[in-house]
Structures are given as structure tokens and as C-alpha cells.
Amino acid sequence: MPSLKEYRNRIVSVKSTRKITSAMKMVAASKLKKAQEQAQASQPYATAMIDMMRRVAANVVVGPQSPKLLIGTGSDQVHLVVLVTSDRGLCGGFNSNVLRRTRLEIRKLVAEGKTVKLLCVGRKGRDILKREFGDRMINSFSGIGAKGKVNFADADQVSQYILEQFSAGAFDVCTLMYNEFASVLAQRPIAQQLIPFNMPEMKVANENAKTEEKGEVKSPYSFEPEEELILGQLLPRNLSIQIFRALLDSAAGEQAARMTAMDNATRNAGDMINKLSVQYNRARQAFITKELIEIISGAEAV
């Protein structure tokens, strides 16, 4: 049985752990609020962008001359998986969920005989997958949102890199894996295809164009420069926006996951302190009883 001093030391150490986890929880909560506000603030641009894409798409007929970002390279042999994780740990199952999803995806693609390349955004994903898929990793980015704020420039940097690789013909299909911020309690790992870009409205517009040939100029919009050129400029921009949104979602999700994890840790530490206190009190009581017995039996012997 441990001595009283050992009990006391353990209680002190668990108490200080609890202080740390509860402080981390508070910090995560305030960061989460900021991240959510930022995600909110980026909404108008994304909405306006989608509106504009829809308008342009309604006037463009997809053909072989369309931008490759939209129609793809005509092959799906080489896949690029872009994985978004956090830079820091201690956030519960946040990173492992998206990593598990990514591993499955990569194995599936490999089993289908595809070539898979990996691009990691965030230090955790890079460190963990380095051992397993080190030869597939083409690059990694980290330090995004390090100053408590995800900048659009960060997203742009990632998308510029992806675009460079794409125009160099390094891959055919690009998928983004990240944690979607469903709620404070739940972050869902999801896979989103970035290249070729999926635009549901586009296909609808196409069918319409085929069925009613004369209704070709449906929208009263004029374009400057012409719609194909605008589309060519909108698509890379849209890629940045999609990545930016994923980074924001991931940043908010990370803080939410950390908050939940730290809340649990704080509660567990509290339980542990209670349990240790009970044990400590029992041990102390036993010690006192033992001393009393010793004194009484000593007195009786005289």
C-alpha cells in the first residue's frame, strides 16, 4: 500500500493536470468562437462565387475545348489526395478519423490499380503518414492558421501548388479529404473531388441546351471577356475558395474537437481526484487506528 505522502503527491499532480486541461478547454472554446466567426465571414464570397459560376455555366456548352479543370484530362489513372489535418495534437479523434478515411481511400485506389499521390496540409497528417505512404507524398504544407487565423493567402498557396502540378500533368483527379464541421460535437471526415470540378448545374444546363436548341441564349447576361475565358478564370479561383473553406472548416473542427477532448479530460481528472481522496482518507484513518491500537496495547501491557 502506498504511503500517505505518495497519495498526496498523486493528488497534487492530477490537480495540476486538471488545471492545464481546463485552461486548454477555455482557450479552445475562445478559438472555436473566432474560427466560427471567420467561417461565417467568408460565407458571402463563397455564395457570390457560386452564383456567378452558375450564371456563367448556364451559358457555356461543355465541349472538348472547355477548361481541363472542369472536364478533366480524360483519364483517371493518377489520383492526388489532399489531406487536411491539424498542426497540433491533443484534439481527440479529430486527426485519426480523417486519417483512417484517407488510408481506406488510398488503399481502395491502389487496389483498383491507380497511382496515388499524396499532399499533406497540416503537420499531424504528414508525420503520421510519412512512414506508411512516404514515397507517395509529393509535398506538405504546415503552419496554416498558426497565428489563430486562416488566411486566404494560405489557401491560395496550396491551390497554386495544386494548379501547377495539374498543368504539369502530374495527376488527373484531385480529391480533398478534410473534417467537415457538422457541429461542435461532431466533425465528419469527408472526401470532396476538386478536379475535375463537379458542378451539378452544369450538366442540367447542358441537357437544356440540347433539348431546346433555340433557347441557347437563356440568360440576359453579357460577359466580359467571353464566358469561356471567364470560366477559365473562375475555376482556379473556385479551387482556392473550396480549399479555403475546407481549411476554415478544419480549423473550427480542430478547436471544437480539442474543446470536447479537454472537457472530457477535465472531468476524468476530477473523478480521479475524488477517487484518490477517498483512498487517501482511508489510508490516513487506518494509520491513526494503527497508532491508537499501539498506544492502547502499550498502556495495557504496563
Add this chain to the structure above:
Amino acid sequence: MSEVTVNGTFNFELVSPERKLMSGPAKMVVIPGEEGDFGVLPGHSALVASIRPGVVEITMEGSTDVQRIFIAGGFADVSPTNCTVLAEEAVNVNDLNQADLEQTIRNLNEDMGMAKDDMERARIARKLTLTRAKLQGLTGKAVA
């Protein structure tokens, strides 16, 4: 949504990826389109245009002042009642400082000389074009 030409204004919005910068009724907006500057008044025909780096001039409702905002390229979505500018980066021209910009250009030129690979050079070149456009937006005003 305000009605067309009821009071001679339309809804103007300036948004960057990070936040909404301006929003409200405007009397007139001049946008540096890729194929030339164009002015937007209430009832402008529907137009989608891409924007080159340059200065957007905005006259809001109930004011005669022209707000000059530099944007680093983007897109404009114009309809008779609305005008939305999607800007990649936006700075008020009043916040720009000629000496600072010139210094930045000098620094970038130096960086260019020291750049190691093509990617870095391309990045610096982008910044350089932007800063030059900013300077032009600023001095263009000063001359006029």
C-alpha cells in the same frame, strides 16, 4: 433588394474571401474591368466581368465623396439592382503610402535577384505586379 431607380441607387457589395468589406446602396461605381474600365449606374444591364488589379471608385448613397479602393483583381457580378464585386484583396487607397510602396518595390526587386528557384521568382513577380498596380492607383489620383 432595392427597387430599380426608385431613388437612383442600387445595392453594392464588396466582398473578399475573408469577409464582407462594404455593403449598401450606391449611386455609382466605376470598376476596372479586364477589357477596360466601366461605370455601373442603377439599371445597368446584367454583366459578369473579370477585374484587373486597379482602383474601384464608389459613390455611396447620400454622399458626394468618392471612395477609392484598390483591389488586386477579381470578378464583378452586375444586375440592374445589384452590383457585387468579388475582390481577392482590397485596400483603401487612402491607406496606401507612396514611399512605402516604392520601398516595397525596391525590396522585391532585391529579393528577385536573390530568388533561388522558379517558383519563388514567380511569387515575387506576382507581388511586384500588384505593388506596381497599387502605386499606379495612388499616383494616378495624385496627378489627376
